[in-house]
Amino acid sequence: MTPVQDARGWLAERVPLNLDQLTHFGNEPVPNHLKRWWFCLGGTPAYLFLVQVVTGILLTFYYVPEPGKAYDSVRYITDEAAYGWFIRGLHKWSANLMIVAVVLHAMRVFFTGAYRKPRELNWVVGSCILGVVLLFGFTGYSLVYEQLSYWGATVAGNITSAVPVMGDFLGAMLRGGERIGDNTLTRFFVLHIGVLPTIITCLLFVHILLIRLIGVTEFHFADEDPEHPQHFPFFPDHLLTEMAIGVVLMIVLTCLVCAFPPGLGERANPLVTPEHIKPEWYFFWAFRWLKLAGLKAAVVTQGLAAVLFAGWPWIDAAIRRRRPDSELSIFVGVVAFLFLLGLTLWEALA
Numbered sequence: 001m002t003p004v005q006d007a008r009g010w011l012a013e014r015v016p017l018n019l020d021q022l023t024h025f026g027n028e029p030v031p032n033h034l035k036r037w038w039f040c041l042g043g044t045p046a047y048l049f050l051v052q053v054v055t056g057i058l059l060t061f062y063y064v065p066e067p068g069k070a071y072d073s074v075r076y077i078t079d080e081a082a083y084g085w086f087i088r089g090l091h092k093w094s095a096n097l098m099i100v101a102v103v104l105h106a107m108r109v110f111f112t113g114a115y116r117k118p119r120e121l122n123w124v125v126g127s128c129i130l131g132v133v134l135l136f137g138f139t140g141y142s143l144v145y146e147q148l149s150y151w152g153a154t155v156a157g158n159i160t161s162a163v164p165v166m167g168d169f170l171g172a173m174l175r176g177g178e179r180i181g182d183n184t185l186t187r188f189f190v191l192h193i194g195v196l197p198t199i200i201t202c203l204l205f206v207h208i209l210l211i212r213l214i215g216v217t218e219f220h221f222a223d224e225d226p227e228h229p230q231h232f233p234f235f236p237d238h239l240l241t242e243m244a245i246g247v248v249l250m251i252v253l254t255c256l257v258c259a260f261p262p263g264l265g266e267r268a269n270p271l272v273t274p275e276h277i278k279p280e281w282y283f284f285w286a287f288r289w290l291k292l293a294g295l296k297a298a299v300v301t302q303g304l305a306a307v308l309f310a311g312w313p314w315i316d317a318a319i320r321r322r323r324p325d326s327e328l329s330i331f332v333g334v335v336a337f338l339f340l341l342g343l344t345l346w347e348a349l350a
């Protein structure tokens, strides 16, 4: 017996799992179109999430979630702790790139119609992931406790309070009181480092499990024979591609952190409202819409848009039952994308 067989036998006696079945389950043949990055974009946010978990754990060694100390602890991390600026920069940039990657992945799924039967539920799971990723960004930015993040959180508190029926309750739950204060920071911290990571881990587990059980949508390109679809093994081929993408992402992240290291704005002052409140760029569209539509209308329309987004597979199916060749989803996707881009640019340039 070789030492590897010995070790396998030893493990099999103590953990009686069928390793061959498990290897088979994890080693699905992957369709050829996943060789193109646009089609295997799902691995990119997964990798960036790992970077965030590792750098996030390192940041919590020094971050202090108390209103009087939070800002100084971030300043300490940025200016004094060994490689603190680099770790904080990696955390910040990977968060931004993750949002870009998740949106691009959702767009790929949308524009290729890969959310259609039997993948509707996975689209809903993905929609929840998108919401959680945005919440990660919001709670993380608020932890810095600088002027803009403090007042951004104040606006978010007002938005939450404007939710019909449960608004007052939700606003009070989020803030832990009338105003952003000691309780709020503790809640944002617990959400950011405990609740949201747990939720996203569970959602990702279900997302990947459904992909593995149903398989990914098969696409065929002009140079392929649809009668004989080609596949390649997940291990080692696809895993090696994903790892190569990971190395490239690490180089990109390092360049971004060195070229644009993380800074720090003014310390939060609850008594002075800044002249221009601006959220992070990924909320520009929502903020501009808030200014245009007013608080109540913006909350209701954005809530409705979120429901339409998550329920799109069923809306699309209803449309295609009447008109099987309808490509209305492409039209709706393009219009929605241009609308959100327009709002984002408008807010960015204002």
Ligand code: HEM
Pocket (backbone or CB within 6 Å): 039, 040, 041, 042, 043, 045, 046, 049, 102, 105, 106, 109, 114, 115, 119, 122, 123, 125, 126, 127, 128, 129, 130, 204, 207, 211, 215, 216, 217
């Ligand atoms: C951290 C976030 C996410 C991760 C790590 C992730 C991961 C993945 C992976 C690895 C795949 C396999 C194919 C590919 O790589 O494209 C996939 C497919 C899929 N994802 Fe995601 N995903 C995320 C977010 C989302 C979001 C936001 C949506 C939609 C709103 C979504 C909907 C789907 C659907 C419907 C499929 C099946 C596509 C097909 O059959 O071709 N995912 N995801």
